[in-house]
Amino acid sequence: MRVSAKSNNGLLQIFFHPDSDDRINPSEKYRMDKQSCSVSLPKGFSFSELHPDHFALVSILLCSPFIGKRLELPRPISHRFFKSTEVISRFSVGPVDDSLEPWRPISDSRPAIAYSGGVDSSAALSIMPSDTVPVFLDRPISGRSLYDKDAPYKICSELIELGFEVHSVKSDLEYLRSPIGFPVDLANSVPAVLLADLASFNSIAFGTIMESAYGIGHREYRHYPEGNHFRLWGSLFEAAGIPLNLPVAGISEVGTSIICSGTEIGKLSQSCIRGKWKKPCRNCWKCFRKTLLDLTVKGEKLDGNTLDELFSIKEAILHLSQFPIKHENVLTYISSKYDGEHGKMISLKNRVRGNLHSLDWIERWNPESEKLIIEQYRESTVKKITSLLQTMDAFEINEMKSWDMSDILNSDNYKSLHSDFVNVIS
Numbered sequence: 001m002r003v004s005a006k007s008n009n010g011l012l013q014i015f016f017h018p019d020s021d022d023r024i025n026p027s028e029k030y031r032m033d034k035q036s037c038s039v040s041l042p043k044g045f046s047f048s049e050l051h052p053d054h055f056a057l058v059s060i061l062l063c064s065p066f067i068g069k070r071l072e073l074p075r076p077i078s079h080r081f082f083k084s085t086e087v088i089s090r091f092s093v094g095p096v097d098d099s100l101e102p103w104r105p106i107s108d109s110r111p112a113i114a115y116s117g118g119v120d121s122s123a124a125l126s127i128m129p130s131d132t133v134p135v136f137l138d139r140p141i142s143g144r145s146l147y148d149k150d151a152p153y154k155i156c157s158e159l160i161e162l163g164f165e166v167h168s169v170k171s172d173l174e175y176l177r178s179p180i181g182f183p184v185d186l187a188n189s190v191p192a193v194l195l196a197d198l199a200s201f202n203s204i205a206f207g208t209i210m211e212s213a214y215g216i217g218h219r220e221y222r223h224y225p226e227g228n229h230f231r232l233w234g235s236l237f238e239a240a241g242i243p244l245n246l247p248v249a250g251i252s253e254v255g256t257s258i259i260c261s262g263t264e265i266g267k268l269s270q271s272c273i274r275g276k277w278k279k280p281c282r283n284c285w286k287c288f289r290k291t292l293l294d295l296t297v298k299g300e301k302l303d304g305n306t307l308d309e310l311f312s313i314k315e316a317i318l319h320l321s322q323f324p325i326k327h328e329n330v331l332t333y334i335s336s337k338y339d340g341e342h343g344k345m346i347s348l349k350n351r352v353r354g355n356l357h358s359l360d361w362i363e364r365w366n367p368e369s370e371k372l373i374i375e376q377y378r379e380s381t382v383k384k385i386t387s388l389l390q391t392m393d394a395f396e397i398n399e400m401k402s403w404d405m406s407d408i409l410n411s412d413n414y415k416s417l418h419s420d421f422v423n424v425i426s
């Protein structure tokens with residue numbers, strides 16, 4: 001894959017030129033659909049002044065799934081960044097200029113966060129330094145999309161009122177692939193990487209939570225700090241001079257909801273991307289899960305009318321019919337707190353083992369995750385986390401590490417429970 005680019009008045013256009021060995025269809029689930037994308041940056045931005053390592057990182061974020069044997073960049077990268085790419089086994093990256101100085105942030109630089117306006121990234125922002133810069137990826141709406149940008153727009157405006165410097169950057173990068181979506185999970189940080197020099201960033205944070213990092217709620221626990229994902233992207237971002245900062249990686253979806261319910265920034269957040277701000281659609285999977293969780297965290301009763309409404313959401317029924325259910329741990333936690341008589345909720349409680357386990361430990365922070373918070377901000381971030389959440393003890397850390405759904409997924413009893421549950425909610 002060869003990459004080229006040009007910019008004019010802040011508009012950066014990136015072009016991808018596939019080679020015969022590239023993987024245009026890397027999976028049955030998605031393919032490379034377009035061979036260019038654009039990013040609308042401030043007028044002070046110039047591609048010629050962008051550090052080659054930053055453009056290399058952006059290129060890898062945008063097209064790595066589609067690269068065959070080599071990524072050919074328009075300008076040589078530093079030796080430091082080249083060495084970091086050696087963790088990639090499938091393709092090489094070049095050319096290299098051994099005399100090129102790696103990029104380093106200036107002394108009074110600030111942390112950035114790839115910000116969405118959702119609960120998880122808002123929880124991350126809530127515990128980060130006050131000079132953190134949220135960078136929002138403003139995605140274009142095309143066709144019959146259900147996406148409504150009212151909420152993130154309003155949230156960004158509210159953050160500006162609170163004194164934050166917020167960057168909202170338009171880009172159609174999601175249209176590089178079909179179906180529409182990020183080429184890799186961290187591609188929402190492309191605007192922040194491109195702004196790192198111009199806006200003086202020294203790191204980029206994400207709202208990556210325990211479920212995504214450590215696999216809690218999925219099939220089995222994984223030790224994220226030593227896994228391939230962190231080894232790859234941690235190395236690349238570090239070599240580019242803007243290391244990954246994952247302040248909520250040791251916090252579950254339950255914990256981020258607790259943080260958002262108790263902080264000024266968190267109360268602005270909204271996970272539903274289909275409704276207006278403060279008026280979620282109440283007709284999607286996120287609204288189902290987040291409504292149940294918010295009410296549970298606040299200690300409010302799950303009344304029959306609310307449950308009737310939530311269990312009538314067709315998209316929720318589709319997700320609940322999966323085996324396992326996405327973020328099943330959160331549903332276990334929620335249902336373990338339920339003591340009512342609603343038939344569908346009781347069936348859910350039996351299905352996700354809320355009648356057997358409380359999973360109270362997912363309310364708490366995993367202290368082993370502090371290594372995923374960059375050292376410069378580690379002490380202050382941990383202090384803020386522990387002011388909002390309790391910390392897991394050794395027994396609870398072991399409970400977390402013992403998360404394994406293999407027995408359930410292979411159990412005839414739970415398959416039968418799941419079948420009964422699907423019949424009830426359908």
